[in-house]
Amino acid sequence: MSSLISLLVRDVRLAFRVGGGAFMGALFFLIVVTMMPFAVGPDLVLLARIGPAILWLGALLASLLALDRLFATDHEDGSLDLLMMGGMPLELAVAIKGIAHWLTTALPLVLIAPLLGMMLNVDLRALGWLTLTLAAGTPALTFIGLIGAALSVALRRGGLLLAVLVLPLTVPVLIFGVAAANAAITGPAPLGPAFTILCALSLASLVLGPVAAAAALRHGLE
Amino acid sequence: MPIIDLANPTRFLNLVSRAMPWLIATTIVLFAIGLFRAMNAPDDYQQGATVKIMFLHVPAAWLGMLGWAVMAIAALGTLVWRHPLADVAGKAAAPIGAAFTFICLVTGSLWGRPTWGTYWVWDARLTSMLVLFLLYLGVLALYWTAEEPGRGARTAAILALVGAVNLPIIKFSVDWWNTLHQPASVFRIDGSTIDPSILMPLLIMALAFTLLFVTLHLAVMRNEILRRRVRSMRLLQAQEAHA
Numbered sequence: 001m002s003s004l005i006s007l008l009v010r011d012v013r014l015a016f017r018v019g020g021g022a023f024m025g026a027l028f029f030l031i032v033v034t035m036m037p038f039a040v041g042p043d044l045v046l047l048a049r050i051g052p053a054i055l056w057l058g059a060l061l062a063s064l065l066a067l068d069r070l071f072a073t074d075h076e077d078g079s080l081d082l083l084m085m086g087g088m089p090l091e092l093a094v095a096i097k098g099i100a101h102w103l104t105t106a107l108p109l110v111l112i113a114p115l116l117g118m119m120l121n122v123d124l125r126a127l128g129w130l131t132l133t134l135a136a137g138t139p140a141l142t143f144i145g146l147i148g149a150a151l152s153v154a155l156r157r158g159g160l161l162l163a164v165l166v167l168p169l170t171v172p173v174l175i176f177g178v179a180a181a182n183a184a185i186t187g188p189a190p191l192g193p194a195f196t197i198l199c200a201l202s203l204a205s206l207v208l209g210p211v212a213a214a215a216a217l218r219h220g221l222e
Numbered sequence: 223m224p225i226i227d228l229a230n231p232t233r234f235l236n237l238v239s240r241a242m243p244w245l246i247a248t249t250i251v252l253f254a255i256g257l258f259r260a261m262n263a264p265d266d267y268q269q270g271a272t273v274k275i276m277f278l279h280v281p282a283a284w285l286g287m288l289g290w291a292v293m294a295i296a297a298l299g300t301l302v303w304r305h306p307l308a309d310v311a312g313k314a315a316a317p318i319g320a321a322f323t324f325i326c327l328v329t330g331s332l333w334g335r336p337t338w339g340t341y342w343v344w345d346a347r348l349t350s351m352l353v354l355f356l357l358y359l360g361v362l363a364l365y366w367t368a369e370e371p372g373r374g375a376r377t378a379a380i381l382a383l384v385g386a387v388n389l390p391i392i393k394f395s396v397d398w399w400n401t402l403h404q405p406a407s408v409f410r411i412d413g414s415t416i417d418p419s420i421l422m423p424l425l426i427m428a429l430a431f432t433l434l435f436v437t438l439h440l441a442v443m444r445n446e447i448l449r450r451r452v453r454s455m456r457l458l459q460a461q462e463a464h465a
Binding site: 147151154155161164165167168169171172175176179197201208212215216219220 | 301353356357359360363364367368369373374376377379380381383384385387388391392394395396398399
């Protein structure tokens with residue numbers, strides 16, 4: 001247990017130190033959302049209507065940004081080999097790395113989402129619910145991305161390949177994330193079936209993601 | 223013959239070269255019958271002759287999905303039993319499945335133009351086929367970037383299994399998404415029962431397409447085995463020249 005906690009602390013600490021790039025995702029998110037009105041025009045009514053979609057798409061792209069570093073840096077300096085040979089089950093270690101990645105890259109996205117939602121003229125009363133959908137859905141993005149990161153680290157070509165592998169798998173998360181956010185804004189009850197399914201997707205990928213990622217690491221790096 | 227006997231690639235190659243002429247002949251005959259009956263099938267009272275696209279479109283969609291199923295089963299063989307032919311089978315199925323999915327998308331879009339008035343609609347079925355095609359491209363990209371065939375096969379096998387788990391979820395969510403945006407879709411034709419005069423040619427065409435898939439799959443597997451032999455012979459040659 002203590003080794004799990006120390007792994008978590010190590011990954012979080014590494015992400016916040018120089019070169020860790022913990023806030024790079026949040027910065028990218030801010031820039032993507034700022035570029036969007038230049039593309040669709042400054043019409044506030046239109047922005048309010050497509051605001052949840054913009055926020056979700058921005059969060060999806062921003063969470064992809066740091067994924068290729070998730071295992072690659074550990075692979076380069078050899079600490080991934082230590083993790084694979086150590087006493088800790090690889091699935092657990094991978095899950096902890098995923099949680100650390102969510103804390104350092106996805107949580108900042110969730111935290112600045114209300115601000116960006118205000119810029120997109122999203123209804124103020126719905127901002128809290130909108131942020132909650134992001135908080136519930138981003139773990140699914142992280143843990144599906146975990147599989148892609150593990151697959152691409154073995155092939156030593158991350159980046160573009162990772163996006164190609166991961167993005168089609170995130171279609172359900174995007175669909176239910178935007179649906180839950182729209183339900184929170186327009187629907188009678190803020191959290192409907194879409195939100196429940198979003199939570200289910202997150203929980204399922206929390207279980208399946210580390211297993212698949214650990215298998216990918218084992219088979220890819222042997 | 224137990225499947226373990228097929229693990230010997232030479233025995234497999236012998237079997238394939240014996241079965242291949244029969245498979246090719248049966249495929250051609252079935253296509254001839256199927257196409258003839260499809261051309262003679264009555265036109266739809268609403269869609270006219272364009273309904274004939276269905277005889278290509280529906281079997282292609284079928285085999286696009288079958289391709290992923292073959293990949294997933296082969297992936298189990300690769301990861302669980304380390305069956306030497308399983309990764310060859312998985313690798314061979316990927317481009318064929320992608321091609322059939324592509325044919326399905328293209329014929330669907332050509333069919334859509336006269337029927338719906340546009341080449342592309344974000345109909346639930348079209349969209350989930352498109353996502354399937356994107357997943358195929360991901361697998362192919364994985365094979366392209368792998369430097370060593372064995373490692374590439376194992377990585378792609380994991381992706382194939384993850385995709386097999388995810389595809390029903392994607393299908394379900396796309397259906398949900400579409401009904402959310404577009405209630406009472408007018409594009410559905412599957413509600414009506416299909417007349418036997420159209421159903422029979424369709425089934426023959428489906429059988430012909432399936433045999434085409436099997437033939438192509440075996441041929442690609444044979445080529446892949448030979449390609450790997452050439453590769454290892456070259457490596458051996460280079461090693462001997464160096465020593």
